[in-house]
Amino acid sequence: MSRISHTRSYYAASAHDSPDRPCLAGPVDTDVCVIGGGFTGLSSALHLAEAGFNVVLLEAARIGFGASGRNGGQLVNSYSRDIDVIERSYGRELAGVLGSMAFEGGEIIRQRIQQYDIDCGYRQGGVFAAFNARQMHELTEQKKLWERYGHEQLTLLGQTDIRDVVNTDVYCGGLLDMSGGHIHPLNLALGEAAALEELGGQIYEDSRVVAVERGNKVVVKTADGGLVRSQYVMVAGNAYLGNLIPELAAKTMPCGTQVVATEVLGEERARSLIPELYCIEDCNYKLDYYRITEDFRLLYGGGVTYGGGDPVSIERFIRKKLETTFPQLRGVKIEYAWGGDFLLTLSRLPQFGRIGNNIYYAQGYSGHGVTTTHLAGKLIAEAIKGQAERFDAFASLKHFPFPGGRLFRAPYTAIGAVYYGLRDKLGI
Structure with missing residues (x-):
C-alpha cells in the first residue's frame, strides 16, 4: 500500500x-x-x-x-468572532462563560510543551497590526474587552512603537499580546x-x-x-x-489559505524585519500573517479561496503581499509554497x-x-x-447553512468578502 x-x-x-x-x-x-x-x-x-x-x-x-x-503557526487568543460579538448575539451570560475560556487554549499548548518536552520552537509574543484609524480603534476596544476577562498581557502600540516591532511603513499602530506567540505546528x-x-x-x-x-x-x-x-x-x-x-x-465550508517560506535570511537580516521575532497578523477581513522561523526564514501567509483549493501560483499570489509589507525583500528567493484548507462556519x-x-x-x-x-x-x-x-x-x-446551499455557498461568500475587502481598503 x-x-x-x-x-x-x-x-x-x-x-x-x-x-x-x-x-x-x-x-x-x-x-x-x-x-x-x-x-x-x-x-x-x-x-x-x-x-x-x-x-x-x-x-x-x-x-x-x-x-x-x-498553518501559520500562530497562537492567537479568543475566537474568530470575539467575545463582544458573542455577547451581542447570545447574551451576557453565555458570553461570560465562553469569555472565561478565551485564553485557555494557549495555556494548554504551553503546558503540553513543558509537560511532554515537545520541541516545536515556541516563541512568545504576537502582534495585531492596524492599517488605519478604524482598525486602531477596534484594537483599543479589544484591549479593554480582553482585560475585562482578566487578560492583562497587552500593550497598545502607536505609530512609532509599531515601527520598532515590525520594520515596515504600512501600519499605523497595533496591539502586542505577550501571551500570544508562535510554533512549528x-x-x-x-x-x-x-x-x-x-x-x-x-x-x-x-x-x-x-x-x-x-x-x-x-x-x-x-x-x-x-x-x-x-x-x-x-x-x-x-x-x-x-x-x-x-x-x-x-453548515460549514472548506476554505483554502496559502503560505510561503523564504530562503534562510540569517538572524541579522531577520531581526532587521522583526527585531523581537514576534508573530504578526494584520487586522484586515482577509488578513495576512507572518513570522520568523527557527532557522530565520520569513514565513508569510494570507488570503482565502472560498470552497477550498489554491490559486494557480501560490508564490505569485503571496509574493505581492510579502513585498508590499517588506519592500526591502523584493526579489527574495521563496523556497517553499503550499496551501491547505480550513473549515469556515457562517457565524x-x-x-x-x-x-x-x-x-x-x-x-x-x-x-x-x-x-x-x-x-x-x-x-x-x-x-x-x-x-x-x-x-x-x-x-x-446556533449554526445555520450558508446562503445558496452547498452549490452556491462559495460564490455568495466571496461576494461578501469583496465588500469587506473594499471596506478594508477604504478604512471604513
Missing part, C-alpha cells in the same frame, strides 16, 4: 523524525475512537488518555496532514502524538474512515477493512472530513455538539484553530467524563 505523504511544505521539510505508524487492518475494541489526527483529535485523545481512557486514533493520511500541520502535532502513545494510546495512519455505524456501541470502519468498536467516537476531521457525517457538512464561531449520546464533534474554527482546537479537546474529555457544562456552552451556539 502506498503511503500518503505530507504536502511539500517548509514544515514537512523541517519536521522531526516520527515513526511510520501502521494502517488499521483488523478489529479493535476501545473506549474512545478519535477520527482525525490534527490538533482537535490529538488534544481530545491526549486529554482522554490522561484521564485513563483507552483511545484509538484513526488518521486518513499522516499525523498533522491537514490544517494542523500546514507540525512538530507540536508530532510531539502530542508521541505523548499519546507514551500513555498507551494507539494511532493508525493511512486509515481513512468510510463508515460510522451508530448505536450503543459505535462501529467505525476504514477503507482497508479495519474496524473499531467503541463506547464513544470523537469526530475531528474538520475541512478534511468530506461527507462522512452528512449533518456536519451542511465564524466553532461548532461543538453530539450526535446521539456517544458521538462528539468539534470543528469549524474559521481560521482561528491552533488554540481553540486544544481547548476543544479538553472540553470533549470533560464531557465524556460527565462534566459537560463547558462543552454544552459551545454546543448551545
Whole structure:
C-alpha cells in the first residue's frame, strides 16, 4: 500500500523524525475512537488518555496532514468572532462563560510543551497590526474587552512603537499580546502524538474512515477493512472530513489559505524585519500573517479561496503581499509554497455538539484553530467524563447553512468578502 505523504511544505521539510505508524487492518475494541489526527483529535485523545481512557486514533493520511500541520503557526487568543460579538448575539451570560475560556487554549499548548518536552520552537509574543484609524480603534476596544476577562498581557502600540516591532511603513499602530506567540505546528502535532502513545494510546495512519455505524456501541470502519468498536467516537476531521457525517457538512465550508517560506535570511537580516521575532497578523477581513522561523526564514501567509483549493501560483499570489509589507525583500528567493484548507462556519464561531449520546464533534474554527482546537479537546474529555457544562456552552451556539446551499455557498461568500475587502481598503 502506498503511503500518503505530507504536502511539500517548509514544515514537512523541517519536521522531526516520527515513526511510520501502521494502517488499521483488523478489529479493535476501545473506549474512545478519535477520527482525525490534527490538533482537535490529538488534544481530545491526549486529554482522554490522561484521564485513563483507552483511545484509538484513526488518521486518513499522516499525523498533522491537514490544517494542523500546514498553518501559520500562530497562537492567537479568543475566537474568530470575539467575545463582544458573542455577547451581542447570545447574551451576557453565555458570553461570560465562553469569555472565561478565551485564553485557555494557549495555556494548554504551553503546558503540553513543558509537560511532554515537545520541541516545536515556541516563541512568545504576537502582534495585531492596524492599517488605519478604524482598525486602531477596534484594537483599543479589544484591549479593554480582553482585560475585562482578566487578560492583562497587552500593550497598545502607536505609530512609532509599531515601527520598532515590525520594520515596515504600512501600519499605523497595533496591539502586542505577550501571551500570544508562535510554533512549528507540525512538530507540536508530532510531539502530542508521541505523548499519546507514551500513555498507551494507539494511532493508525493511512486509515481513512468510510463508515460510522451508530448505536450503543459505535462501529467505525476504514477503507482497508479495519474496524473499531467503541463506547464513544470523537469526530475531528474538520475541512478534511468530506461527507462522512452528512449533518456536519451542511453548515460549514472548506476554505483554502496559502503560505510561503523564504530562503534562510540569517538572524541579522531577520531581526532587521522583526527585531523581537514576534508573530504578526494584520487586522484586515482577509488578513495576512507572518513570522520568523527557527532557522530565520520569513514565513508569510494570507488570503482565502472560498470552497477550498489554491490559486494557480501560490508564490505569485503571496509574493505581492510579502513585498508590499517588506519592500526591502523584493526579489527574495521563496523556497517553499503550499496551501491547505480550513473549515469556515457562517457565524465564524466553532461548532461543538453530539450526535446521539456517544458521538462528539468539534470543528469549524474559521481560521482561528491552533488554540481553540486544544481547548476543544479538553472540553470533549470533560464531557465524556460527565462534566459537560463547558462543552454544552459551545454546543448551545446556533449554526445555520450558508446562503445558496452547498452549490452556491462559495460564490455568495466571496461576494461578501469583496465588500469587506473594499471596506478594508477604504478604512471604513
